[in-house]
Amino acid sequence: RNIFSELTLMPTTRAAIAKMGITAPTPIQEATIPVLLAGRDVIGQARTGSGKTLAFTIPMIERCSIAPGAVQALVLVPTRELAIQVAGVAQVLAERRPLTVTLLYGGRSLEPEIKALRGGAQIVIGTPGRTLDHIRRGSLVLRDLRVFVLDEADEMLDRGFQHDVEAIMAATPRERQTALFSATMPDWVEKTAHKQMRDPQTVSVDRDVQAPPEIDHIAYDIDKAQKLDALRTLLDRNGGPILVFGRTKHGVKKLAKQLAGFDYPVDALHGNLSQ
DSSP states (O other): OOTTTTSOOOHHHHHHHHHTTOOSOOHHHHHHHHHHHTTOOEEEEOOTTSSHHHHHHHHHHHHSOOOSSSOOEEEEOSSHHHHHHHHHHHHHHHTTTTOOEEEEOSSSOSHHHHHHHHTTOSEEEEOHHHHHHHHHHTSOOOTTOOEEEEOSHHHHHHTTOHHHHHHHHHTSOTTOEEEEEESSOOHHHHHHHHHHSSSOEEEESSTTOOOOOOOOOOOOOOOGGGHHHHHHHHHHHOOSOOOOOOSSHHHHHHHHHHHHHTTOOOOOOOTTSOO
C-alpha cells in the first residue's frame, strides 16, 4: 500500500515493485513517471544508477493493453547486455498483468525472436541493428506502437546508431509517445530529440552535479621495440583482471600468443570469433 504512494499506479504494478524490494521512487522516477503516465513525451537526464529503467518501464507497462497480437512498446538500447538488463526489469512488471516481453539482439539466431514476435509479444526490448533487421524482414510491425523509448541516448547517437534509430522511428506511428533517457544531455542530443518528439517535457535531476573522476589516465611514449617489455612491467605491477586493446585482429592474436609464452593467463577477443 505504501509502495510509490504518491503515484497513481495499478495494484499489479505496486506488487511488482514491492517484489523488487523497492518502496520509494528515486528523483528521476518521481519526476518523470507522472508525466509519462499522462501521455506526454519526455526527455529525462539522470546519471547511471539513478533508476532510469524503472522511470520508463513503469509507465510503459501501465499504458500497454493486454490484448495480444501487436507490439505496443519498443525500447531501444545500445548493447545486448543492457537489453537483457532492461528486459529483466520489464518482465517483473509485465508478468502480473500479464504482458509479454521479448528481446531482439544480434549474435544469435533470428528464429526464436521471429517466433516470439509472431506469438503476440506486446513489448520489445532491442538493439538498433537487430530491431531494424526485423522491421525490414517484416517480422516486426510497429504500426500499433504506443510507446517508444530511447535509452542511453547520448551513447546511442554518439556511437553511430543515429541512422538506424531514425529508420526505426520512421516505421512507427507519428502519434506515438516518445521518451528519451540519457546520463548526459549534450546539445546535439537535445536537438535530435526535439526533431523526433512532440513538445517534450525535459526533466534533469543532476545536470549540474559533477561526479568525481573514477579513472586515472596515464600515457607512456615508448619505442615500438620496448612496448612488450613495458606491457609486461605494467601487467606484473597490477593485479586483477586487465584489458589490453590492440589495433587489429592479427595484432591481438599475436600479442595474446606472446603473453601466453610468458605464462600470463590470457585470452584473445576479436571480430573473427563467434559470440
